[in-house]
Amino acid sequence: MVARARLSDAQVAAVARYCFGIGSTAPDLPPADEYEDAQGVLVATAADGDLTVVEVPRWDAPGAVAVGLRDRGWAAPAAWVGLPPDDRTALPQRVLALLPAAGLPPDSAALSVAAAAWATVREEGREVVVVPVPVTPYVPELPPGELATCYGAGLAGHRLGSGPARTGGTVVFCTGLSGAGKSTIAARVVELLIEAGRTVTLLDGDEVRHHLSAGLGFSKEDRDTNVRRIGWVGAQIAKHGGVAVCAPIAPYAGVRDDVRREVESQAGPGSFVLVHVATSLADCEARDRKGLYAKARRGEIPAFTGISDPYETPGDAEVTVETAGRTVDECAQQVLDQVPGHSRSRD
Structure with missing residues (x-):
């Protein structure tokens, strides 16, 4: 059976350098018999340690x-x-x-x-x-x-530039327990940004689940996939100067780190704003409008974040929003104060 590996843009570029004789460094590729680019085009083959370049799409010799x-x-x-x-x-x-x-x-x-x-x-x-x-x-x-x-x-x-280009776009990524108020705060942030004349897209966790991630379950792998999809879409929006406001639970720190890297690689340093909506578990359970916590306590919902599955509290959040005793507008304004290019509205 032929083993085929898919190469990143950077790896395809390394193959092109090798093919064109630009520099003297051979590409560092994973073991495989065939290599393809992100679109599935065959780029090179390998046999007995020798690399044969078939095609290097995008690059002119x-x-x-x-x-x-x-x-x-x-x-x-x-x-x-x-x-x-x-x-x-x-x-x-x-x-x-x-x-x-x-x-x-x-x-x-x-x-x-x-x-x-x-x-x-x-x-x-x-x-x-x-x-x-x-x-x-x-x-x-x-x-x-x-x-x-x-x-x-x-x-x-x-x-030559000194670092990645800053596009002016931003991903505001709200994370927190179910019922913490992420969606409510995110929706108000969107309204205020629109009032300020910004181009904004809301990527709410439930809506994304319904449209972009239909068919995914709630295993760790599926949750990670869902969050990465949200991050990828947000990065595309920010890359072209827009603002994406996201509101998934995103319980795992490693995947949040992956999303930060993806966004900043596309839209430049400082384009990712992590917002921890730090409502306590007790307050989230007290709200429990959907009855999800009660079902989780009874064991009817397996791997429920905060009950039978961990929530990894962010240690790198740009904003930590304490919701207890505060209005939605107060919480939203705290987030807006950290959005690059947004000026606080004043009476």
């Missing part, structure tokens, strides 16, 4: 880029690596713009920003060819000059 430039009449191409400079006089009339993109999805906000910046340069009258290249942003696998040489060009300059 440096030799093909060099041939294309010669066909355009570029006798001595000049490359700029990364974002264009603020001072456009540093650019030649013809520019090969090499955008480090390894590990970034094709619709990455960082790539969109870079492509838009080079489109502006083109509108100013320069001839620009933009090529995403399979090296890592911020700390490329080889110096800019060597990268330019791989593409048959001399280096005109480079401008």
Whole structure:
């Protein structure tokens, strides 16, 4: 039986570097006979320790880029690596713009920003060819000059970012026991953000269960899958500058950490705001409008969070909301004070 492994964007980029002779490091891949990308396209095969590259979707071979430039009449191409400079006089009339993109999805906000910046340069009258290249942003696998040489060009300059691009989007991720008030607070946060003119999407735990995670049960694996789906959708929203307000129970710290990493890899540092709605178990049981705690106490609901299954209290929450004796607006405003770009409304 043929063992097939699915590679991440970063691993496919490493295969492309290997195939194109960019750098000297062989890709570090899991044991398998065949490797495919996220879309299921066969990328490479392995036999007796030798890797044979079949196809590297998305990446243009440096030799093909060099041939294309010669066909355009570029006798001595000049490359700029990364974002264009603020001072456009540093650019030649013809520019090969090499955008480090390894590990970034094709619709990455960082790539969109870079492509838009080079489109502006083109509108100013320069001839620009933009090529995403399979090296890592911020700390490329080889110096800019060597990268330019791989593409048959001399280096005109480079401008590499110091860290992931901040898109302006945010995921507000509310976690807490069943009945803690997560959905109520999240809904009020959404209303206030809309009143402030923000683009907002509410991902409530029950609604997501019904639509996005229909068919999943309540085992730890299924709960983790549900929370990761919520996190992935939230990351896509934040990546494009929107605000996603999420309200699952999300009882396990490890999965919350995974969601934080996913969001911040897509929307930049500080784009994930973890909100612990810290209503006590006693208060949640006292509310128990759906009778769930009573059923759990009788053993009718197995693995119920807070009763027969653990809730791992966050130690890394940006906001801890104590609901006892406080109004919904007070709790929502406490959350809003931690949302980047949101100004507290004043009378």
